[in-house]
Amino acid sequence: MRDEYSLESVKEIFTKFLVDKKHRKTPERYAILERVYTHDGHFSAELLYKAMQSDYRVSLATIYNTLELLLECKLVVKHQFGDQIAQYEKTFGTVKHNHLVCTSCGKIKEFSDKKIRTLIQNKRFAQFDVSYYSLYLYGTCKKCKIESEKNKNK
Amino acid sequence: MRDEYSLESVKEIFTKFLVDKKHRKTPERYAILERVYTHDGHFSAELLYKAMQSDYRVSLATIYNTLELLLECKLVVKHQFGDQIAQYEKTFGTVKHNHLVCTSCGKIKEFSDKKIRTLIQNKRFAQFDVSYYSLYLYGTCKKCKIESEKNKNK
DNA sequence: TTTGTTGCAAAACGTTTGCAGCCTC
């Protein structure tokens, strides 16, 4: 029931945002929001588009448009990992985390570190208002490291 | 003379890398390296391409190819700030820093924080070898904040 | 001589845009 609840509250937040900003409450927007919130982990605009085709037909343009709105009201975050295409992720019900990006296979792992988080979140600037941050650690995952060591010995 | 010196050592590092990897030492590659290292701050592939046209004709493809090599041997770093196009930056002679990205005007400011840097650099993972990291703080710069407050009062 | 590298142009890719018709408000 917990998921049910959070989906409802997320819809409420979105509705409030749409009303505040005088945007229209279209069925497409709610369908996209629902899909985003029933998906765990990262997704691209393309993936979301394909995933939706089966039960609700929306254009890719609308996906992009709606993701933009969801970013604005902070119901999703957007990641740009190195060369990769933009990845999105729901925020509500997701613990704030950082990312390990393998530069060899592109795989992403998440990690949390309270000390780092606290330190960054408490940082203040005279000339700049921080609204969010992203910390990406790039490197090589275990699997790729083993792979590359194998190749060395050839 | 200090710059002179570092340019020479950077060339040596690049040469060593090229030889190790059995890549060819082409004049284009050195011309690009030199240009990169006489430029302060961020630059895009396009900018580098245009900047070089006046004194050394290289194709954009070669620029991309060479930047890839320079990334591999860590003589440059690549940034992907939010929606913006890829930005590059020399590493040698540049103090490690983090970035403030204004989501309104896109301007980038740099900042250093020893505590944050130390904390992140000392982080170790069992299944992952970190080779570098990027920390971007997104928000609104003073100028854009004043601008948006003006618009509110209309 | 071999083959990695180049320049060029075309292609690819994710994303944005223009527009006619639709549907919130």
Place this chain on the structure above:
DNA sequence: GAGGCTGCAAACGTTTTGCAACAAA
């Protein structure tokens, strides 16, 4: 009824690729 939103397709800008000519090893 007005005009914001939609789907569609075409356009966009950055990056990659295919290929013939070139030049480093």
